[in-house]
Amino acid sequence: MAIRAQILEQIYTIVAQIPPGRVTTYGRIAQMTEGATARLVGTAMRQLPTGHDLPWYRVIGASRRIADHGGAQRQHEQLRAEGVVFDASGRVPMHLMWPE
Template sequence: MPRAEVLEQIYTIVAQIPEGRVTTYGRVAGMTDAATARMVGSAMRHLPSGHGLPWHRVINASRRVTEHTGAVRQHEKLRAEGIVFDARGRVPEDLLWP
């Protein structure tokens, strides 16, 4: 797990992702002082219960939902916000934030 300061930065950034938009693990990492994309992924996997963060809006660099135990739920949550996926499972580039 990343250090507490870096975790706080990650959580603050993820909290700002607007509904109907997505960003990548790498973009989140780039907005922090020291996180890597893997650290962001780890932070999303280990969110405390009841957190309320829009974790589902963080996707991989190929603009796809990463395969994991919550992938189906993530797809559902994104579709409910109006996110569309192309035939290859990618989110359109114009929906990337920021």
């Protein structure tokens, strides 16, 4: 899937702004762009170039859970290291969602 450079730049700019200890969803990022969908945001996260410094791990699914993917364990560890907590069902509490 080819992503227009302008949309990709918007997605990456938004992801770069997510503060440590907070998370947002693919859908929330999509709403902040000019035409991206949640699926497109997910694709952009999967296509990050090697050596990037974007906090991709701060982007989670609408259910407020970590999506099931190859980097899920690493994502969980990185979020916990920043102080993100998960409830008994694996969800991130609403007060940790960004933006408020």
